[in-house]
Amino acid sequence: MKEIHFNQERKKKEGQVYTPTKMVNRMLDWSGYFGQPILNKHIIDNSCGEGAFLVQAVKRYLAAAIGKDLNKSTIRRHLAKYIHGIEKDAMAYQQCIENLNQVILPYDLYPIHWDVRHADALTTNDYDGQMDYVIGNPPYVRIQNCNRLDNSFQNYTFITGGSFDLYLAFFELGFRMLSPKGKLCYITPVSWIYSKAGSILRNYILKEKSLVELIDLQHFQVFEHITTYTVISRFSREQTKDSFSYCQFNPDSYDKIAISQLSLQDVSINDRFYFGTHEELETMRLIRTSSYPNHVRVKNGFATLHDSLFFNNNIPLSTYTIPTLKVSKGQWYKGFFPYDRNGQPVKEEELKTCTQLYDYLQSIKQQLEKRNLRMKEWWLYGRSQAIGDVYKKRIAINSLIRDEKDLLIHAIQPGEGVYNGFYVLYDEEITAEDIISMIRTAEFSTYIRLLKIYKSSGYYEFRAKDIEQYINYSYSMKKSVPMVTNK
Numbered sequence: 419m420k421e422i423h424f425n426q427e428r429k430k431k432e433g434q435v436y437t438p439t440k441m442v443n444r445m446l447d448w449s450g451y452f453g454q455p456i457l458n459k460h461i462i463d464n465s466c467g468e469g470a471f472l473v474q475a476v477k478r479y480l481a482a483a484i485g486k487d488l489n490k491s492t493i494r495r496h497l498a499k500y501i502h503g504i505e506k507d508a509m510a511y512q513q514c515i516e517n518l519n520q521v522i523l524p525y526d527l528y529p530i531h532w533d534v535r536h537a538d539a540l541t542t543n544d545y546d547g548q549m550d551y552v553i554g555n556p557p558y559v560r561i562q563n564c565n566r567l568d569n570s571f572q573n574y575t576f577i578t579g580g581s582f583d584l585y586l587a588f589f590e591l592g593f594r595m596l597s598p599k600g601k602l603c604y605i606t607p608v609s610w611i612y613s614k615a616g617s618i619l620r621n622y623i624l625k626e627k628s629l630v631e632l633i634d635l636q637h638f639q640v641f642e643h644i645t646t647y648t649v650i651s652r653f654s655r656e657q658t659k660d661s662f663s664y665c666q667f668n669p670d671s672y673d674k675i676a677i678s679q680l681s682l683q684d685v686s687i688n689d690r691f692y693f694g695t696h697e698e699l700e701t702m703r704l705i706r707t708s709s710y711p712n713h714v715r716v717k718n719g720f721a722t723l724h725d726s727l728f729f730n731n732n733i734p735l736s737t738y739t740i741p742t743l744k745v746s747k748g749q750w751y752k753g754f755f756p757y758d759r760n761g762q763p764v765k766e767e768e769l770k771t772c773t774q775l776y777d778y779l780q781s782i783k784q785q786l787e788k789r790n791l792r793m794k795e796w797w798l799y800g801r802s803q804a805i806g807d808v809y810k811k812r813i814a815i816n817s818l819i820r821d822e823k824d825l826l827i828h829a830i831q832p833g834e835g836v837y838n839g840f841y842v843l844y845d846e847e848i849t850a851e852d853i854i855s856m857i858r859t860a861e862f863s864t865y866i867r868l869l870k871i872y873k874s875s876g877y878y879e880f881r882a883k884d885i886e887q888y889i890n891y892s893y894s895m896k897k898s899v900p901m902v903t904n905k
Contacts, residue, residue, distance in 0.1 A: 435555065435558060435641045435644050435646070436467050436468060436470055436555075436641075437470045437471065437555045437605065437640070437641070438470075438640065438641070438642075439470065439474065440672060441605070441640050441672075442470050442471050442474050443474055444672065444673070445471075445553060445603050445605065445650060446471070446474055446475065446478065446553065448603065448631070448633070448650070448652060448674070449551060449553055449601050449603040449652060450601065451475065451478060451551055451553065452478055452482075453482060454482045454485060454486055456478060456479060456482055456551075457479070457482050457483065457486060457496070458496070458500065459500060459550040459551065460500050460502065460545075460548055460549045460550045460551070460597070461475050461500065461501060461502065461549065461550065461551040461552075461553065462502035462503065462504070462545055462549045462551070462552055462553075462554075462595060463475075463502075463503050463504075463552075463553060463554040464503075464504045464539040464545075464552065464554060464556070464588060464591055464592065464595065465504065465505065465506075465539060465554055465555070465556050465557055465588060466503035466504060466505045466510075466514055466534065466554065467505060467507075467510045467514065467555075468510050468513040468514050468517060469503065469513070469514035469515075469517040469518055469534075470555075471553055471554050471555070472501060472503050472514065472517075472518060472534070473517050473518060473521055475501055475553075476497060476501055476518060476521050476522070477521060479496065479497060479500065479501065480493065480497075480521070480522075480525065483496060490525070490526065490527060493525075493527060494527050494530055497522070497527070497530050497532075498530050498531050498532065498533060499533070501518075501532065501533065501534075502533045502534070502545065502549070503532075503533070503534035503535070504534070504535045504537055504538075504539040504542065505534065505535070505536060505537075506536075506537065506538050506539070508536060511534065511536040514534055515532060515534060518530075518532055518534070539588070539591060540571065540574065540587055540588075540591060543594070545595045546594050546595055547594075547595070547596070547597060547598075548595065548597055549595040549596055549597055549600050550597055550599065550600050550601070551600065551601050551602075551603075552592040552595050552596060552600065552601070552602040552603070552604075553602070553603045553604075554588075554592075554603075554604060554605075555604070555605050555606075556584070556585040556588030556589070556592075556604060556606060557584045557585060557588065558583070558584070558585055558606070558607055558646060559583070559584040559585075560582075560583055560584075571587065574587045574590050574591075575590065575618060576589055576590040576618045576619050576622070577590075577615070577618075578615065578618070582615045583607070583609065583610070583613070583615050583616070585604075585606045585607065585610075586610065586615060586616060586618075586619055588604070589604065589606075589610075589619055590619075592604065593622075593626075593653070596653075596655050597655065598655055599654075599655055599656050600654075600655045601630075601652065601653065601654045601655070602651075602652070602653040602654075603650065603651070603652045603653075604650070604651055605640070605648050605649070605650045606648060606649065606651065607646055607647065607648060607649075608634070608635075608647045608648060608649045608870055608872070611649070611690065611691040611692075611693070611870065612690040612691065612869075612870065612871075617689060620686070620689070620690070620691055623682065624682050624686060626658075627657065627658050627659055627660055627682065628653045628654055628655060628657050628658070629651065629652075629653055629657075629662045629682070630652045630653060630654045630657055630662055630663070631650075631651075631652040631662055631663045631664075631665060632649055632650070632651055632652075632662065632663070632664055632665070632693060633649065633650040633651075633652075633665045633666070633667055633674045634649050634664070634665065634666050634667065634693060634870075635647070635648045635649060635650070635667040636666060636667065636872070637872055637876050638667055638669045645874060647870075647872040650667075660681045660682050660683065661679055661680065661681050661682075662679075662680060662682070663676060663678075663679055663680075664676075664677050664678045664679075664680050664685075664693045664694075665677055677693075677694070677695065678694070678695050678696060680693070680696070680699070684696065684699050685699065687699070687702060687703050687706050687707060688706045688707060692868050692869075692870075693868070693870075694864075694868050698864055698868060699868075701861070701864075701865070702865065702868055704891060705865065705887050705888060705891045706887070708891070710890040710891055710893075710894040711890065711894060712890060713844060713845050713847060713848045713889070713890055713893050713894075714842050714843060714844045714845070714848065714853065714886060714889045714890060714893075715842070715843045715886060716815075716840050716841070716842050716843075716882040716883070716885050716886035716889070717803065717804060717807065717840065717841055717843070717882055718803050718804065718839075718840060718882055719745060719803075719804050719814070719835075719836035719837040719838060719839050719840065719841060720742070720753075720799060720801075720803070720804050720805070720835060720836065720837040721799065721800055721801035721803050721804075721837075722799045722800050722801075722837070723789040723790065723791075723799070723800030723801070724785065724786060724789055724800070725744075725837055725838065727782045727785060727786065728753060728754050728799070729742050729744065729751040729752070729753045729754075729835075729837060730751055730752065731751055731752050732752075732778070733751075733752040733753070733754050733775070733778060734772070734774035734775045734777075734778055735752065736772035736774070736775040737772060738754060738755055738756055738764065738769065738772060738775060739752050739753065739754060739755070739775070740752075740753050740755045740808070740833060740834060740835050741753065741833075741834045741835070742755075742834065742835035742836070742837060743814055743828055743830065743834065743835065743836050743837070743839075744837060744838045744839075745814045745815065745816050745817075745826060745828070745836055745837070745838050745839020745840065745841075746816050746817070746818065746826070746838045746839050747826075747838075748816075748826045748828065753835045753837075754775070754778075754779075755808065755835060756769065756797050756798055756799075757805050757808070759808075759809055760806075761802075761805045761806035761808070763795065763798050766795070766797065769797065779797055783796060783797075804835075804836060804837075804841070807841070807843060808832070808833065808834070808835055809832045809833060810832060810843060811829075811830070811831065811832060811844075812829075812830040812836065812841040812842060812843055813827060813828070813829060813830065813841065813842040813844070813850055813853055813854070814826075814827070814828040814829075814830050814836045814839055814840070814841045814842075815827055815839060815840045815841070815842060815857070815885065816839045816840075817839055817840055817879055817880055817881075818873060818877050818878070818879050819863070819866060819877060819878060819880075820875075820876050820877050820878065821860075821863040822857070822858045822859055822860060822862060822863045824877075825857060825858055826839075827854055827857075827858070829850055840882050840885060842885075842886075842889070848893055852893060852896075853889060856888075856889055856892040856893065856896070857885070857888070857889065857892075861892075862888060862892075865884075865888055866878045866880050866884070869884060
């Protein structure tokens, strides 16, 4: 049999990233699409690309039909009736048909009039309420200004104006296609569990209670040459219960590992979803839904819009030069700081009194003027953040970790600057040692992992607000301060 072709050079076309065969088969297995029960059952991939899912579905349907001793005429009719696909890209569509024909070639079934359509799936309702299985990998596209798009998006409530992720519309389309006992299985970006754009989908899940299983691929990169962090979500129209299975993916066995049986109420915290063990989610709920005294405030460091020009060891020493820490690397540089002790900008005439410094500034002036300064003077920072705190005591913390061992923590003295990371301002009741002891813990690392803001090489990112909430929670727990639950 000729090798089935999937064009690897076109990994990303119209937002489509093609799913490896091994993952396709896992998703079909987990969805129950195998054996003779799939006979006379409709399956569709509504963004089928070159047919990765459909090819394997046809192979499985053939095996079931042959095992049932169906004749060639019946098999030919079944494949045309029960296998469905839609693809917008003309080249991918043609390749899909070719790949399907290659599958049937050894069985003397040609020709089959495949129900694979060259069309925009978002404009069709021909399959509504009819599909027993909706399985696939919808397009991963971030759409801006959706009011400029064509009418295909007007009837989709899972997307909102301004910007949205295209795959969210395919969730809505997939649900619409399901029969009363239908099953849906998608591999998509993880972002729907926490993004503002995914809020409508999350509310739908809470209402319909059809989520059966969520398989978290975490840092595993399933697609070659494309970095994206994904989850596999399985739904069933037959399910109307509040609980579902949360699993993680094991790349070594290429299989799922059951972690927890969770309720939707467990995972829904402050209009986003979190997934973990019961104990982890209980802690997350305490952090996210309760108010604690603000012993610390966490802020972002300097934002110049051209850090390498403002912070480097070639800058001449002057009145306007301060030691500045690049928090992400734990490295100190000479920093040009064009502000007084009150955070007010210095005038150009004052800079001219520092001859060597001003000569340096003149040498980089053209580069600085290219920044989007929003009407500010060319020698100033691009943003005002952190400027007013330079003469306060702080603790600097990096924003990218795998676990607590990756934390870079520095005590920052008054008169020193911070960029490319966070800094913690703390009151007199709490000490630097308190802060360090609370965040250099396994609990803090677990908390960061549950946020699921994945970065390459196994790292997790977090925001200033995330660490601020955690420290205030942890210190209050340590001191047994009463909490106030936010309604």
